[in-house]
Amino acid sequence: MNIALLGFGVVGSGVYEWCRDREDLHVRRVLVRSEKPQIADIATHDFEDILHDDSIDIVVEVMGGLHPAYEYVTAALKAGKHVVTANKALIAAYYQELTELAKAQGKALLCTAAVGGGIPWLVNLERVKRLDSVQSFCGIMNGTTNFILDAMHTDGSDFSEVLAEAQKLGYAEADPSADIDGLDIQRKAVISANVAFDACLSEADVPVFGIRSILSCDIAAAESRSRICKMLAFGEKSASGAVSCYVEPCFVPSGELEAAVSTNRNVISFVTELTGKESFYGQGAGRYPTAYNAVADCADIIGGVKEFYTSLVRDVPVDNNAASHPYYVRFSGSDEFLSSIEAEKCGEGVVTMPVPVAKMHAWAAKAKEADPGVFIAGLI
Ligand code: HSE
Numbered sequence: 001m002n003i004a005l006l007g008f009g010v011v012g013s014g015v016y017e018w019c020r021d022r023e024d025l026h027v028r029r030v031l032v033r034s035e036k037p038q039i040a041d042i043a044t045h046d047f048e049d050i051l052h053d054d055s056i057d058i059v060v061e062v063m064g065g066l067h068p069a070y071e072y073v074t075a076a077l078k079a080g081k082h083v084v085t086a087n088k089a090l091i092a093a094y095y096q097e098l099t100e101l102a103k104a105q106g107k108a109l110l111c112t113a114a115v116g117g118g119i120p121w122l123v124n125l126e127r128v129k130r131l132d133s134v135q136s137f138c139g140i141m142n143g144t145t146n147f148i149l150d151a152m153h154t155d156g157s158d159f160s161e162v163l164a165e166a167q168k169l170g171y172a173e174a175d176p177s178a179d180i181d182g183l184d185i186q187r188k189a190v191i192s193a194n195v196a197f198d199a200c201l202s203e204a205d206v207p208v209f210g211i212r213s214i215l216s217c218d219i220a221a222a223e224s225r226s227r228i229c230k231m232l233a234f235g236e237k238s239a240s241g242a243v244s245c246y247v248e249p250c251f252v253p254s255g256e257l258e259a260a261v262s263t264n265r266n267v268i269s270f271v272t273e274l275t276g277k278e279s280f281y282g283q284g285a286g287r288y289p290t291a292y293n294a295v296a297d298c299a300d301i302i303g304g305v306k307e308f309y310t311s312l313v314r315d316v317p318v319d320n321n322a323a324s325h326p327y328y329v330r331f332s333g334s335d336e337f338l339s340s341i342e343a344e345k346c347g348e349g350v351v352t353m354p355v356p357v358a359k360m361h362a363w364a365a366k367a368k369e370a371d372p373g374v375f376i377a378g379l380i
Pocket of ligand 1 (some may be wrong): 172
């Protein structure tokens with residue numbers, strides 16, 4: 001099959017290299033912003049060259065951002081081309097529209113590289129759903145924040161220095177706020193929840209708290225309780241059919257799988273009704289891991305896949321007060337709500353009694369106005 005790449009950055013050039021020696025996948029065109037001497041013969045600045053080229057079977061969108069990625073992807077599907085993308089922001093924002101368009105066109109829309117970098121997470125969610133029902137998922141879905149937290153725990157690294165290193169290594173987003181504020185994970189959680197539960201959540205349904213304000217005293221507080229601080233995403237279906245889905249730092253007991261995940265690695269697990277917990281571990285960011293999943297999606301299309309991971313998009317209720325647990329909270333100043341839920345002191349902060357997730361996140365969002373340095377972490 002013939003591929004057109006939209007973008008030739010870290011991931012795009014990885015896909016190009018990966019396909020170079022393959023007999024079954026040929027990169028015929030590459031949409032670029034600036035000149036790229038190594039691909040001068042196939043580069044174009046004009047998307048129309050790709051759209052109107054009937055020899056292109058698959059458009060691989062690795063340019064990122066919402067626009068013009070949205071316009072290009074919808075035009076490609078309408079023109080009868082399969083689409084592979086690593087763009088979680090695009091899929092999370094236009095989930096219903098894009099999955100329904102792909103279905104109507106009978107074309108593949110695959111985004112395995114969008115969640116978990118090189119981990120085959122979404123494809124395995126789809127596989128397990130053929131036989132079993134997914135009850136919940138949980139995991140580390142961001143390489144940059146895991147890299148930062150791991151370095152802060154293992155050698156006391158400074159937050160800003162280790163973030164700069166993650167950027168140099170190609171893990172962080174162009175604007176690393178998306179990583180450290182948890183928005184990148186929020187998008188991955190939206191896509192995972194929608195595939196897992198045949199739902200149609202949007203980013204607004206998923207409360208998120210990031211690690212921008214984490215200090216070494218918070219790392220010390222976690223360690224004082226034999227725990228490791230990790231950024232986690234959660235999704236769970238309750239007995240009533242409602243879904244909870246949220247993203248937050250957590251103090252994870254040091255014996256747990258997630259606590260042992262180092263550097264830019266990710267681990268994501270699902271729990272199903274009959275088979276229980278299964279975990280998927282690997283490199284969650286970087287050129288070759290991410291390119292691997294994009295190329296693997298193309299190979300699946302060669303194998304006959306002509307759809308998204310799920311064909312159902314249901315209006316599932318969201319209830320983030322269904323989940324509740326204690327929190328570590330560091331907040332300067334006094335606060336009536338915090339005093340009412342405080343269970344004990346913990347380093348520079350406190351540990352609370354179990355609090356519903358939506359309630360805690362709503363408090364934290366407001367508390368930021370009084371203390372921009374406020375930090376919360378779930379105790380799971
Ligand atoms: N910035 C993302 C991360 C890239 O650090 O996980 C992979 O999605």
